[in-house]
Amino acid sequence: MAAQFGRRLCKGAVTTAVAAAAVAALSASQAPGVTADDNGRSTAADAQPSPDATAGDSGATGNSPYYTDLPPLNTPSPAPTDGTSTSTPVESEAGIPATVLAAYKKAAAELQESKPGCNLPWQLLAAIGQVESGQARGGRVDADGTTTSKILGPQLDGNGFALIKDTDNGAYDGDSAYDSAVGPMQFIPSTWAWAGRDGNGDGVKDPNNVYDAALAAGHYLCRNGWDLSDSGDLDRAILSYNRSQAYLNTVLSWLEYYRKGTYEVPDGTGTIPGNRSDGSSGTGGSGGSYSSPSSPSTSNPSKPSTPGSPSPTPPSTTPPPSGTPTPPPPSTPVTPTQSVDHLEDSGTAKLTAMAGDAFTEQISTKAENAAGKGVAKVRIRFTIVGDTDAAFTGGEKVATALTNSSGVATAPALQAGETTGAFTVRAALIGRTVTGPDYTATVTQRVADTLVRTTDTALTCTPGGEFADAVQVKATYNNAVADKVAATATLIKSADDATENDKGPYFKDADGKTVRTLTGLTTDADGLLKLPQLYSDDTTGTFVLRITTAGGATLDVTLTVAAAETSASPSPSPSASS
Structure with a gap:
């Protein structure tokens, strides 16, 4: 475990040797016919994962590269949001983008209902999401939870990676020759074909949607009867995701870190890791999808000067001639979430139900901009607060809804439990902190007439x-x-x-x-x-x-x-x- 105290797992010959040895050991004991190359990467033949897949196959990701950055050693604590913070980005890594965090918690809650014996903690999904995609590139997702651009791993053509020929005809990764890992949880298409889930209820199983991907990852980790409260089953589940001891250690480090505490940050502002297990620098602090090592770079970095060559000419600082208009700086598009000024009630009637009954009224909340106009396509979170066993339909304590064209989001129906008295439902905008309403709901005792x-x-x-x-x-x-x-x-x-x-x-x-x-x-x-x-x-x-x-x-x-x-x-x- 001493290697974990370095900031990078896959830098240096010692770490590479450890990773290679781990993969080789796993290959010998669990996967006949699977070997490791000199870089410790799988060179297995075509992988066809199945619902009964174990740590001996190419896993959920096809053993694609992953972020190797380790969490900071300090205890997680929220970073100031008023611009006065002098902390480095790494000290804010406990912050998880709002929509991404909501997806992890929603998936874990659903698995607690459908597979309670699995004991899946949402922090495990967060740890894997961090290692696989840097929390969807720092939370670059839209109001539905879909990434603003695809997150693709490198082409799995056997050149330094597993050899996995195309299984989806390019439908998910755009490559009809070889597969690539796709989305914030980095599923290869052949695994997504059976593991994919519809986590946001839109009728589509999209690996690029963080709600769908998080729920799929939860089901993947909960198969084979694994109980993730058991350390042995936890290790087996993580290794089945990516068959590498170094990967296991990295995920466990983040799991422990998130268990100590985390907090919500606005979408698009999360810290993005900088180093990947294939030796590349990842996406740095700006985000963007992975690119295949064989793909041409789309960036144009300045060419460093060499001895004897003329120094680059510095840009001119001379002001433009008088009368010449100075072009305005490029404007940054304002997202719907950024334009929301406040939330307000949208005509919700009195919320009262008898114990055991469904509430006949539903909560409606309107998102408005500063001019009082409704803002469409933003996501509102509704949270039940207080000493109550009431829940939304499906047993959830937290529910999300998308605003319609008028800016109104309607929460799922409330179901009263047996506990009588008042409780609160709190409405909040996902992705930003704005003023929002609280709703009082009351459960009365059962009666007869x-x-x-x-x-x-x-x-x-x-x-x-x-x-x-x-x-x-x-x-x-x-x-x-x-x-x-x-x-x-x-x-x-x-x-x-x-x-x-x-x-x-x-x-x-x-x-x-x-x-x-x-x-x-x-x-x-x-x-x-x-x-x-x-x-x-x-x-x-x-x-x-x-x-x-x-x-x-x-x-x-x-x-x-x-x-x-x-x-x-x-x-x-x-x-x-x-």
């Missing part, structure tokens, strides 16, 4: 005996079953006097003692409530059992205690003689 007995059998008992039939009632609300509704049953003195009676029928508690009021009762899933056995003392007469529920439903049940009827003796026959 009607109670009826399920039978009409008379309830009678002899003094000192027990009633043959138990009391059972059904609760409804608006003619629908009222389940899980709280109820109370009390033996009262009369229909006009709700005071608890001190004689007549009674229930028994767990110790066999007389009880005439039962609390904490709840209707079942069918709205039914069956009371315990009723007994009676020696008092005869007519008595009243009153059952009430939350919501005001009330039912009085008549109970009768009377002596058993006896047969009358026959009258003596009149005397024959009178």
Whole structure:
């Protein structure tokens, strides 16, 4: 692990030798027929990953190059955003672009629902995203989460890399001869064919979309029954992504770093790594997609001077002649997100629902510019805050929505849980910090408005005996079953006097003692409530059992205690003689 304390993993002969040895060892033990070249790179024949792929294949990326920069040794802390910071970019590497961070958290939340045994932390997706693409080139994505330009790895033509001939007819990487890793999570097309997912719900599985790619990466890491809380399974999952011990160490370093803390930065402002495992300088601080080593450079750096050659002529500092207009500096296009001045409520009605029910109203938030005009195609995040088990449809605590042409974004429907009381839903713009509204939502207790007995059998008992039939009632609300509704049953003195009676029928508690009021009762899933056995003392007469529920439903049940009827003796026959 000592090699990790350097700033670059793949600089120097020692690191290269370690990487080569690791790959060679893995090749020998896990992948017959796969070897490593002098640079420690796979030279396997055509790779065809499958859902059951393990660390012995070319992985999700085809073992493409990756960023080798290690995280700083200091504890992550937010960098000032007021322009006063003197920190170097590397000290701000804990900041993750807003949309990219949202995609990681959304994917991890979905995997927690669909594959809870995997225990996928979103920080692992962030670590792989950092190593594979520098968090989508510092968060250069649009409001839908799609990268502003494709992120392509080098051509996997066997020249220093794995040999993977074209599998997608160039659909994803634009190359009909060989495959290249694609997108912020760097999937090769043949892996994406089965691992691809639609993470943002637009009906398309796009490896260039950070929501789709993050969800796909989560499913890829959670296959084979791996439990990522187990260090062995965690290592196997990461190695299956890129079969290199150096890659594993780099990802684990970032995973540990992000677990210590991270924070959200605006899209497009993330720190981009500078060094890659193929020895190139990556994209530096300006971003841009990878390029194949065989591709011509599109930049035109100044040619350094050589001894004996004339020095380059410095640019003229003479001001232009009087009257000559100075051309304005090129303008930077303002993105929709940058033009948002504030968020405001867009006519959301009162948010109230009974426990267990769906809220009938949905939250609508409008993004406006400084002139008060709606801004379309920006993403709004809605977060549930407070002590509540309410959630958005699908069980999510955080949801995102895109504003329409009027600048309005509508959150998914809210579903109330069993916890009653008020909670908050907070609206925020993804990519920038602007003023946004908070919405108060309230969950009320379950109620019933009607109670009826399920039978009409008379309830009678002899003094000192027990009633043959138990009391059972059904609760409804608006003619629908009222389940899980709280109820109370009390033996009262009369229909006009709700005071608890001190004689007549009674229930028994767990110790066999007389009880005439039962609390904490709840209707079942069918709205039914069956009371315990009723007994009676020696008092005869007519008595009243009153059952009430939350919501005001009330039912009085008549109970009768009377002596058993006896047969009358026959009258003596009149005397024959009178």
